[in-house]
Amino acid sequence: MEIDYQSNQQTGGFSPISFTCPHCGHKGIFHQTVNHVLSKDGKFRFGAVVCPGQECKSVSFIITNYEDKVIQVFPNVLIDFDKSNIPIRIIEVFEEALKAHSVGCFVASAIMIRKTLEVIAEDKNSKGKNLQERIADLGSKIMIPKELISAMDELRLFGNDAAHVEAKVFENIGKEEVEISIEFTKEILKAVYQYEDLLSKLRGLKKKEN
Numbered sequence: 001m002e003i004d005y006q007s008n009q010q011t012g013g014f015s016p017i018s019f020t021c022p023h024c025g026h027k028g029i030f031h032q033t034v035n036h037v038l039s040k041d042g043k044f045r046f047g048a049v050v051c052p053g054q055e056c057k058s059v060s061f062i063i064t065n066y067e068d069k070v071i072q073v074f075p076n077v078l079i080d081f082d083k084s085n086i087p088i089r090i091i092e093v094f095e096e097a098l099k100a101h102s103v104g105c106f107v108a109s110a111i112m113i114r115k116t117l118e119v120i121a122e123d124k125n126s127k128g129k130n131l132q133e134r135i136a137d138l139g140s141k142i143m144i145p146k147e148l149i150s151a152m153d154e155l156r157l158f159g160n161d162a163a164h165v166e167a168k169v170f171e172n173i174g175k176e177e178v179e180i181s182i183e184f185t186k187e188i189l190k191a192v193y194q195y196e197d198l199l200s201k202l203r204g205l206k207k208k209e210n
């Protein structure tokens, strides 16, 4: 993209823009902080914005198009997930999958999603000589819908395809496939680490004599 340096006095500034802050994860209305730069063809604007969150106030760099639609944000916005009750090692591996996805490295993301399953199985002491057996063992050990165990098996195959030169099972490993895989992994994490916690909280709300 060729850049033509002009100040916003000449080109009109950003309109306030709504997007999710990559630093704190909150959605807000962002205003530009410094003069932006317009691409030579006039189709894109580059600029810095500051998060309106009182606790955050972090600076992000954005590219918008002529309709003020955000095209790119730096740092990249990661898909959010609930980390409560999830072991730190598993959070780290899954976050790496999300980081890879946020920069368009979908094959790398698929491999890290498979690794997320491996660390879940390891954390729950699942037995078996390969991941397929360990997933089946996990299903017999913990309270988890059988659909999610099937999903784990699909994600295992997806990660296998990503790790090898020739994909055998899946047609393509792209944005859509990875985003569906991420959604399923979030559900699996919920089922493995959060249902029980939520249930005990719910039970804690009951009257003592019950």
Ligand SMILES: [Zn+2]
Pocket (backbone or CB within 6 Å): 021, 022, 023, 024, 025, 026, 051, 052, 053, 056, 057, 058
């Ligand atoms: Zn923020």
